[in-house]
Amino acid sequence: MLFECIQVSIELYILGSSSATPTKDRHPSAQVLKIGSEKILIDCGEGTQSQLMKFGIKQANLNTICISHLHGDHYFGLIGLLSTMSLYGRTQAMTIIGPPMLKDIIDIQLTASGMALNFELIHIETTMDKHHTVYQTAAFSIQSFPLQHRIHCTGFLIQESPKERHLNTAAIEHYQIPVAAYKAIKAGQDYNSPDGQTIPNAVLTTAAASPCSYAYCSDTIFDPQIVPFIKGAHTLYHEATYTNEHADRAELYYHSTAEGAATIAQMAEVKQLIIGHYSSRYGQLDGLLKEAAAVFSPVVLAIEGKTYTIG
Numbered sequence: 001m002l003f004e005c006i007q008v009s010i011e012l013y014i015l016g017s018s019s020a021t022p023t024k025d026r027h028p029s030a031q032v033l034k035i036g037s038e039k040i041l042i043d044c045g046e047g048t049q050s051q052l053m054k055f056g057i058k059q060a061n062l063n064t065i066c067i068s069h070l071h072g073d074h075y076f077g078l079i080g081l082l083s084t085m086s087l088y089g090r091t092q093a094m095t096i097i098g099p100p101m102l103k104d105i106i107d108i109q110l111t112a113s114g115m116a117l118n119f120e121l122i123h124i125e126t127t128m129d130k131h132h133t134v135y136q137t138a139a140f141s142i143q144s145f146p147l148q149h150r151i152h153c154t155g156f157l158i159q160e161s162p163k164e165r166h167l168n169t170a171a172i173e174h175y176q177i178p179v180a181a182y183k184a185i186k187a188g189q190d191y192n193s194p195d196g197q198t199i200p201n202a203v204l205t206t207a208a209a210s211p212c213s214y215a216y217c218s219d220t221i222f223d224p225q226i227v228p229f230i231k232g233a234h235t236l237y238h239e240a241t242y243t244n245e246h247a248d249r250a251e252l253y254y255h256s257t258a259e260g261a262a263t264i265a266q267m268a269e270v271k272q273l274i275i276g277h278y279s280s281r282y283g284q285l286d287g288l289l290k291e292a293a294a295v296f297s298p299v300v301l302a303i304e305g306k307t308y309t310i311g
């Protein structure tokens with residue numbers, strides 16, 4: 001599956017696509033987003049470490065984990081994964097972004113089992129009262145925003161760091177710009193020549209492509225309030241637990257229908273949509289895809305084992 005974006009490769013691996021209960025061929029929520037050499041685990045339902053091994057994703061390459069909320073189908077696999085990492089000899093710190101109680105839960109589980117991890121856990125708390133940047137590296141940033149579910153739950157917007165501007169070779173040669181000035185010019189600075197002339201950066205460079213962004217909206221009722229947080233995202237993953245036939249259940253349990261997910265994608269003017277978090281009542285997923293596609297395109301199903309190239 002190819003979603004084009006003119007940037008460094010961003011790949012999404014679907015490990016789990018089911019909602020509260022797994023099926024014989026669908027697991028609870030888990031994804032891995034690869035940005036350059038970085039890999040981010042997003043939610044960690046039961047069986048995630050088995051899925052990582054099955055699909056050839058090395059645990060050692062995961063340095064950041066995002067947990068949307070504390071319903072078991074989104075984090076019951078976490079303590080097992082962390083324990084296995086420690087048994088394999090991991091010493092590098094792990095950053096975990098999630099609800100305030102997550103650290104206490106991990107600590108209790110480790111204490112009860114008499115286990116001490118070989119590596120540091122850095123816990124960054126999400127909050128329900130604002131949209132903000134919770135984590136940033138040289139390669140990417142992670143923003144958190146509130147979702148409307150039955151408990152504390154947040155979505156995540158993961159975005160590539162801005163790229164340097166491209167040098168205009170013809171202009172560089174015309175003005176005889178020295179190589180030593182290239183770095184500052186690519187970073188956006190004007191060039192001051194030895195004779196006192198200022199050459200605008202816009203003359204010497206062209207703009208880089210906009211950074212790609214991936215929005216992850218796990219469990220949430222249909223909520224137009226999230227639209228400003230994900231506006232223009234390159235790819236949106238949005239839960240679609242039910243079809244409209246079961247809209248009453250979606251409302252009761254604070255979930256979305258496929259039509260609701262597609263409507264959010266349309267309102268946010270994203271470039272493409274992936275739907276997932278399917279109720280176990282659906283053996284076949286064609287109805288969910290058809291319902292979403294009637295509102296928004298392009299849309300695809302989150303299928304376990306598939307890799308989606310989004311940049």
